Amino acid sequence: MIELIYLTILLPLLGFVINGFFGKKIGNEKVIGLIGSSTVGISFVISLLALIETINLPVEQRTNVVELFTWMSVGSLNISFSYLVDQLSLVMALIVTGVGFLIHVYSIGYMHGDKGFYRFFAYMNLFIFAMMNLVLGDNFVVLFLGWEGVGLCSYLLIGYYYDQKFEKGTVAQAAKKAFIVNRIGDFGFLLGMFLIFETFNSLNFLEVFSQAKHLTGAETTFGFIALFLFIGATGKSAQIPLFVWLPDAMAGPTPVSALIHAATMVTAGVYMVARASIIFASAPVILAVVAVIGLFTAVFAATIGLVQTDIKKVLAYSTVSQLGYMFLAAGVGAFSAAIFHVMTHAFFKALLFLGAGSVIHSMHHQQDIMHYGGLKKYMPVTFLTFIIAAFAISGFPGLSGFFSKDEILWFSYANGNFVYWLLGALTAVLTAFYMFRLVSLTFFGEERFSHEKYHPHESPKVMTVPLIILAVLSVIGGWIGIPEVFSGEHGNVFHNWLAPIFLDAELKLAYYGAHSHTEELILMAISVSAALLSMYGAFKIYTQRREIAEKFALKFKKAYKVLLNKYYVDELYEAAVIQPIQKSSEKFLWKIADNKLIDGVVNGTAVVITSFSSVIKKMQTGVAQFYALIMMAGIAAILFWIILSL
Amino acid sequence: MNTIPIEYYLLISAFMFSVGVTGVLIRRNAIVVFMCIELMLNSANLALVTFSSFLGDPAGQVFVFFVMTVAAAEAAVGLAIIIAIFRNKLTVNIDEINIFKW
Numbered sequence: 001m002i003e004l005i006y007l008t009i010l011l012p013l014l015g016f017v018i019n020g021f022f023g024k025k026i027g028n029e030k031v032i033g034l035i036g037s038s039t040v041g042i043s044f045v046i047s048l049l050a051l052i053e054t055i056n057l058p059v060e061q062r063t064n065v066v067e068l069f070t071w072m073s074v075g076s077l078n079i080s081f082s083y084l085v086d087q088l089s090l091v092m093a094l095i096v097t098g099v100g101f102l103i104h105v106y107s108i109g110y111m112h113g114d115k116g117f118y119r120f121f122a123y124m125n126l127f128i129f130a131m132m133n134l135v136l137g138d139n140f141v142v143l144f145l146g147w148e149g150v151g152l153c154s155y156l157l158i159g160y161y162y163d164q165k166f167e168k169g170t171v172a173q174a175a176k177k178a179f180i181v182n183r184i185g186d187f188g189f190l191l192g193m194f195l196i197f198e199t200f201n202s203l204n205f206l207e208v209f210s211q212a213k214h215l216t217g218a219e220t221t222f223g224f225i226a227l228f229l230f231i232g233a234t235g236k237s238a239q240i241p242l243f244v245w246l247p248d249a250m251a252g253p254t255p256v257s258a259l260i261h262a263a264t265m266v267t268a269g270v271y272m273v274a275r276a277s278i279i280f281a282s283a284p285v286i287l288a289v290v291a292v293i294g295l296f297t298a299v300f301a302a303t304i305g306l307v308q309t310d311i312k313k314v315l316a317y318s319t320v321s322q323l324g325y326m327f328l329a330a331g332v333g334a335f336s337a338a339i340f341h342v343m344t345h346a347f348f349k350a351l352l353f354l355g356a357g358s359v360i361h362s363m364h365h366q367q368d369i370m371h372y373g374g375l376k377k378y379m380p381v382t383f384l385t386f387i388i389a390a391f392a393i394s395g396f397p398g399l400s401g402f403f404s405k406d407e408i409l410w411f412s413y414a415n416g417n418f419v420y421w422l423l424g425a426l427t428a429v430l431t432a433f434y435m436f437r438l439v440s441l442t443f444f445g446e447e448r449f450s451h452e453k454y455h456p457h458e459s460p461k462v463m464t465v466p467l468i469i470l471a472v473l474s475v476i477g478g479w480i481g482i483p484e485v486f487s488g489e490h491g492n493v494f495h496n497w498l499a500p501i502f503l504d505a506e507l508k509l510a511y512y513g514a515h516s517h518t519e520e521l522i523l524m525a526i527s528v529s530a531a532l533l534s535m536y537g538a539f540k541i542y543t544q545r546r547e548i549a550e551k552f553a554l555k556f557k558k559a560y561k562v563l564l565n566k567y568y569v570d571e572l573y574e575a576a577v578i579q580p581i582q583k584s585s586e587k588f589l590w591k592i593a594d595n596k597l598i599d600g601v602v603n604g605t606a607v608v609i610t611s612f613s614s615v616i617k618k619m620q621t622g623v624a625q626f627y628a629l630i631m632m633a634g635i636a637a638i639l640f641w642i643i644l645s646l
Numbered sequence: 647m648n649t650i651p652i653e654y655y656l657l658i659s660a661f662m663f664s665v666g667v668t669g670v671l672i673r674r675n676a677i678v679v680f681m682c683i684e685l686m687l688n689s690a691n692l693a694l695v696t697f698s699s700f701l702g703d704p705a706g707q708v709f710v711f712f713v714m715t716v717a718a719a720e721a722a723v724g725l726a727i728i729i730a731i732f733r734n735k736l737t738v739n740i741d742e743i744n745i746f747k748w
Binding site: 621622623624625628629632 | 667670671672679740741743744745
């Protein structure tokens with residue numbers, strides 16, 4: 001099945017073509033939904049078979065390249081459309097197609113009756129196509145193709161309700177914001193690619209990485225490459241300073257938020273950093289930058305998440321925060337922990353978003369959690385799955401989030417330092433708090449909505465079954481990565497599976513921390529008990545003693561306001577970047593450079609030519625004989641000249 | 647045999663050509679201008695034949711045939727144009743045919 005891996009990319013493209021071009025004619029939602037989901041489902045099966053085949057191969061043969069055709073060949077630049085099937089890309093491909101398939105099925109129920117039903121599925125399939133190119137591409141150019149493709153699909157799907165209002169602006173503006181912020185990151189990524197080609201004379205992963213392994217002493221070059229690539233990652237994966245687009249991306253339909261802005265696309269940056277681990281490992285300074293940015297983003301976004309009242313906004317900031325975790329892991333050299341968290345996060349965050357979608361669906365698109373409450377009894381399946389996901393993300397022992405988060409925290413201490421661990425654990429506490437605030441306000445307490453207006457009800461089976469499957473995955477998904485301290489001699493299965501990919505990077509980083517298991521257990525106990533306490537506190541406060549929260553907000557009014565307004569980052573960017581650009585565009589680029597300079601040059605040229613021609617046009621009398629005379633005179637002159645020069 | 651020197655031929659050819667040019671430049675009647683063009687063509691033919699004869703190279707005479715062919719075609723097309731113009735403007739005075747100007 002490995003050599004058939006290209007089918008996992010072609011099938012979603014086929015789905016896109018069918019639904020995109022003929023969807024309107026087909027019209028039948030069942031057929032469109034079936035085409036959209038089954039293409040992704042079959043891709044998942046193929047990926048799964050490829051995984052099984054790879055598992056059966058000996059370790060050193062697990063990296064396979066499936067070459068399709070040469071894309072471009074210019075000088076020493078040789079780009080072929082080929083796909084790299086190895087441990088890392090298979091994990092990513094399974095996440096993308098697996099979670100993607102569930103979300104496609106869910107969307108059949110969620111988007112039921114929407115006028116753009118076929119358009120939605122066409123875009124979703126196009127997204128899967130682009131994402132599969134991103135994770136399976138065997139060189140930076142195919143990766144970049146997917147990278148831009150998912151950006152485009154993200155834009156299209158955020159702007160899906162293009163004719164509606166969103167917060168202060170419109171949905172179209174939110175989509176545009178996401179696209180433009182992503183472009184800023186892409187600029188960095190492109191520069192990184194150029195520098196890679198300049199340095200290694202190749203853009204193929206295997207060639208570049210094997211060269212990078214042996215290249216020593218070029219720390220500045222590596223530093224710049226890593227920095228540029230990381231700028232690209234901050235754009236795509238919503239890290240400081242380019243995270244501002246992700247909260248606005250919630251303008252899209254909720255399954256889109258689940259698929260693109262939680263489970264898959266936003267983790268592309270983490271995947272890319274993990275894929276280029278050897279480059280990052282060769283630039284320790286930038287690797288530290290990655291860790292610090294990730295850590296700050298994690299804390300920063302988690303604090304904002306504490307006070308938001310829009311259910312999707314809370315989840316959006318939670319996603320930003322969890323992505324920060326992944327970069328923290330990558331930044332301390334624990335690349336497999338980062339990918340592990342990508343996987344578990346895909347399960348529980350997709351579940352959270354889909355659960356939120358189920359709530360929003362039944363509450364007629366009311367998204368304010370202050371207008372929810374007591375929904376537990378109306379939608380038991382959604383409630384049950386949602387709370388499982390909330391437990392998972394909060395790191396409840398035994399669930400998937402616990403293993404991945406704990407591994408990251410452990411490595412941030414073992415490979416990093418105590419401050420990393422402390423801030424990471426703080427984020428875990430904050431995460432537990434805002435998640436249970438969300439759960440309490442939505443599903444518990446008194447009902448704060450009018451029964452005349454809202455009739456909460458459980459969602460149809462087509463929506464709840466994916467929720468249940470994801471809930472099961474959120475519980476057991478972490479069991480493949482049980483750390484050594486619990487599993488004993490086998491070690492961490494997931495870590496061992498990915499180890500060959502990150503071996504070179506880990507050798508180069510050479511962390512040989514001599515930390516005992518006792519230390520690990522103590523730290524784990526501290527962070528877990530703090531998180532549990534925080535969960536309990538949030539639950540108590542928001543179900544029974546809401547006045548405590550209100551008093552707290554009043555007491556720290558300023559801090560509360562800052563958090564509610566998301567640290568004024570949007571306003572800061574507006575004032576520091578957007579306004580100056582707009583003003584200077586208007587005052588200088590438009591009124592002076594364009595109107596005066598460029599128009600002046602163009603019009604001036606025209607004026608000069610007009611005045612010149614008004615003189616010489618008099619030569620054009622319209623009398624043919626006059627023209628003939630001039631011609632004759634010319635011939636005579638030339639003849640004279642020739643004769644005289646003989 | 648006493649042959650006529652080449653200069654004579656060439657002079658008469660040059661003379662004919664000059665008459666043709668002058669006619670093209672100064673006459674007003676399109677038919678006459680047209681005839682003057684024929685005169686120029688024929689002066690060139692004369693020069694070609696002269697050189698062909700004096701140099702013993704038949705290529706010049708072959709060339710003349712081509713010129714005559716072109717001249718015949720040109721006469722047909724040119725006369726057709728003059729007739730078309732006459733039908734439109736009821737004149738063949740080329741001073742009055744001057745719509746191609748600013």
